[in-house]
Amino acid sequence: MKNILRTAGVLAVASASVLTGVTAAQAAPSCSTARVCLYDDYWFTGTPRSFGWVTYNVGVDSNDKGSSLVIGPATDPASPYVYFYVDNNFAGNNVVFRAGNASNDLRGLYMTPTRNWDDEITSVWG
The missing domain is CATH 4.10.910 (30s ribosomal protein s13; domain 2)
Structure with missing residues (x-):
């Protein structure tokens, strides 16, 4: 049986x-509540790194290295969005994701017609 x-x-x-x-x-793997999980490689592989929804700078080890990501559940259902920025302190181009979503390959997400989000994330606001 x-x-x-x-x-x-x-x-x-x-x-x-x-x-x-x-x-x-x-x-997509899970990510903790009010956390963002960035992966150095596509399809959630490579070095994983976890950050809070408010991170002014992801740090030297993580800056411009995210190729896939997972957004954890929101702590407040009224604020379910997370913004990713290309520069420190929530500056420059940004892209928004809803809590609980993921992207397995940031090469397919464009900030300009000739520039994608692969290896571009520096700060996070949610």
Whole structure:
């Protein structure tokens, strides 16, 4: 019986992967409440780093290194948005995400027609 259930579970995951185009390993990981999780590489791989929703500068180790991200749940449902800025102290171009969302590849998100958000995040406001 266990083998039948195990096989059914594997088939269910395989079917879901075919329908969604992603594998279980590619699904967005969770991020804590009122936190932003940045990953150095695409598909939530590479070095993970976590920041609060108000971060004036992500620091030398993280500056301009985020290639994918996950937004944790909001602490206040009335304020569910997080802004990412290209410069310190919430300056320069910005992009907004809603709490609970993620981006597996920031190369597809453009701040200008010729510049995407890959390796560009410096500050966070939410």
